[in-house]
Amino acid sequence: MFAQSQPLLNLRYEENYSPTYDEVIEMYQKLDSHYENTVLLEKGLTDSGKPLHLFVINNDPEFDPEKIKAQGKAVLLINNGIHAGEPAGIDASLQFADDILRNKNGMAALLENTVVAIIPVYSVGGLLNRSAFHRANQTTPAETGFRGNAANLDLNRDFTKCDSENTKSFTRIFQEWDPDVFLDTHTTNGSDHQYSVTLIAPQPDVFPPAQGKFIREKMLPELYIQMKKGKYELIPYVDWFYEDPRDGIKMTLESPRYSSGYSRMFNTYGMMTENLIYKPFPDRVKSTYQFIQTLAEFTAENAAEIIDSRKKSRTATMALQNYPLTYELDSTRFSRIEFKGYEVERNQISKVTGLPRFGYDTSRPFTDSINYYDVYKPAETIPVPEYYILPQAWAGVVERLELNQVEFSRLENDTVLEVQVDYIENFTNPPRPYNGHFFHGEVETRSEMQKIQYYAGDLVIRVRQKKLAYLVEMLEPRAADSFFRWNFFDAILDSREYFSSYGFEENALKYLDEHPEFKAAFQKKQQTDAEFARDHRAQLAWIYNNSEWAEESYRRYPVGRIF
Numbered sequence: 172m173f174a175q176s177q178p179l180l181n182l183r184y185e186e187n188y189s190p191t192y193d194e195v196i197e198m199y200q201k202l203d204s205h206y207e208n209t210v211l212l213e214k215g216l217t218d219s220g221k222p223l224h225l226f227v228i229n230n231d232p233e234f235d236p237e238k239i240k241a242q243g244k245a246v247l248l249i250n251n252g253i254h255a256g257e258p259a260g261i262d263a264s265l266q267f268a269d270d271i272l273r274n275k276n277g278m279a280a281l282l283e284n285t286v287v288a289i290i291p292v293y294s295v296g297g298l299l300n301r302s303a304f305h306r307a308n309q310t311t312p313a314e315t316g317f318r319g320n321a322a323n324l325d326l327n328r329d330f331t332k333c334d335s336e337n338t339k340s341f342t343r344i345f346q347e348w349d350p351d352v353f354l355d356t357h358t359t360n361g362s363d364h365q366y367s368v369t370l371i372a373p374q375p376d377v378f379p380p381a382q383g384k385f386i387r388e389k390m391l392p393e394l395y396i397q398m399k400k401g402k403y404e405l406i407p408y409v410d411w412f413y414e415d416p417r418d419g420i421k422m423t424l425e426s427p428r429y430s431s432g433y434s435r436m437f438n439t440y441g442m443m444t445e446n447l448i449y450k451p452f453p454d455r456v457k458s459t460y461q462f463i464q465t466l467a468e469f470t471a472e473n474a475a476e477i478i479d480s481r482k483k484s485r486t487a488t489m490a491l492q493n494y495p496l497t498y499e500l501d502s503t504r505f506s507r508i509e510f511k512g513y514e515v516e517r518n519q520i521s522k523v524t525g526l527p528r529f530g531y532d533t534s535r536p537f538t539d540s541i542n543y544y545d546v547y548k549p550a551e552t553i554p555v556p557e558y559y560i561l562p563q564a565w566a567g568v569v570e571r572l573e574l575n576q577v578e579f580s581r582l583e584n585d586t587v588l589e590v591q592v593d594y595i596e597n598f599t600n601p602p603r604p605y606n607g608h609f610f611h612g613e614v615e616t617r618s619e620m621q622k623i624q625y626y627a628g629d630l631v632i633r634v635r636q637k638k639l640a641y642l643v644e645m646l647e648p649r650a651a652d653s654f655f656r657w658n659f660f661d662a663i664l665d666s667r668e669y670f671s672s673y674g675f676e677e678n679a680l681k682y683l684d685e686h687p688e689f690k691a692a693f694q695k696k697q698q699t700d701a702e703f704a705r706d707h708r709a710q711l712a713w714i715y716n717n718s719e720w721a722e723e724s725y726r727r728y729p730v731g732r733i734f
């Protein structure tokens with residue numbers, strides 16, 4: 172109700188203690204009951220059976236996203252504990268909520284232009300599974316949650332395949348609130364350096380021009396400058412390009428299975444903080460807090476431009492004739508950035524094994540200028556179809572399109588349509604499952620036109636809609652995280668009918684007699700291919716595979732395109 176001069180919450184990150192799941196929810200409930208301009212919502216379930224919470228902070232008691240957006244306010248969504256062993260964002264968001272609600276240093280002013288929505292804990296099952304031994308490279312806090320959720324899934328690989336209840340609930344929140352800016356908080360054990368917090372930023376080149384320009388020329392420079400004014404400086408996430416960061420680092424580009432890649436498909440300015448694991452937990456929390464505050468202020472100050480650039484981008488995307496399906500780093504282009512590192516030591520002697528080890532000498536810090544490879548270019552571009560036709564048989568895909576609020580109609584009658592279809596010419600599987608799937612790493616396709624029988628109720632999806640990027644990137648089989656790659660269409664990859672070496676005899680003979688040209692080709696092969704001539708089964712297979720018996724649907728990707 173009233174602004175507190177003192178904090179309401181008793182956070183203990185200075186003591187290397189991060190709250191349990193129950194303590195986190197209790198603290199948000201406390202804020203919710205004390206302030207009327209905030210609400211703690213339960214938004215569907217997680218795999219643990221417990222709800223996914225969303226905490227919304229506005230400057231008045233209005234929590235309907237449509238009404239809030241109609242006021243011209245920007246929405247900032249912050250996701251915490253996706254990896255529950257990386258809890259700095261959980262503590263930092265609690266501290267931020269407590270401070271902004273009591274209007275510490277006038278912070279609440281930013282709520283005039285921006286609503287802040289916080290997912291307190293995303294991997295609820297991960298945080299409930301608490302131990303001092305989950306994070307081998309991390310010394311603080313004393314105990315943390317676990318990387319896998321209740322179903323042992325890595326939720327930061329689940330944004331498109333959407334296996335978990337957590338992701339389904341998250342998708343509903345994301346599509347309902349359509350955040351303008353999105354932050355997902357993490358901790359990394361990459362190379363050691365002097366920074367407590369690093370940023371996986373939205374990659375400007377993979378956004379439409381209106382947003383790409385805004386990211387490169389305004390958003391990123393401003394975030395780095397503002398952070399430098401505070402106690403904790405920000406550096407790009409140290410993505411290795413060469414072995415030593417002094418030889419350059421590259422800007423990270425994440426595909427849609429990750430939070431930043433997923434949010435990009437909906438024109439959301441999505442990013443991840445990666446705290447450095449080797450820094451003390453209190454610093455990780457405070458540097459993440461400083462980034463959240465910086466990002467919230469930037470969002471509030473630029474709300475109109477953020478909203479407008481997203482709108483322009485959506486309009487531009489809907490008019491695209493060709494869509495860049497994949498990108499690659501342009502290794503010839505880079506900028507120069509200041510980097511504060513530690514000298515690499517390749518032959519330190521391990522106190523554990525007595526053997527040489529790789530390490531960093533934190534007593535020898537350096538500041539140097541390094542190459543930052545931050546330009547990506549399209550690798551493969553494909554023409555945008557006007558429609559996708561999706562048979563309703565593929566219910567798992569239909570469910571995910573609905574979750575992501577894709578608009579489609581359904582065929583009213585059984586209909587034959589002439590469409591472009593792909594055959595899967597080649598694909599690879601990993602030797603062991605990855606997050607519950609045999610992800611197809613390499614996919615080669617061949618297209619052809621066919622008349623295909625569809626049925627009443629099959630989906631007709633107009634591609635030129637707000638969700639164009641999502642549609643193309645999920646339904647084009649060669650896209651980085653397509654439904655095809657994640658096994659949603661694997662039933663097409665083996666044949667259902669076949670011939671027996673004994674049973675096919677009479678039909679094969681009859682077919683040869685009734686098709687003289689076919690028979691001549693068959694006999695020519697018998698005469699010119701000695702191995703073939705000696706192989707009974709190979710000859711029957713030739714007849715089967717080159718006649719109408721061959722299964723047209725075998726390896727035919729079921730989503731048709733109409734141009």
Ligand SMILES: [Zn+2]
Pocket residue numbers: 254257327356357358
């Ligand atoms: Zn993480």
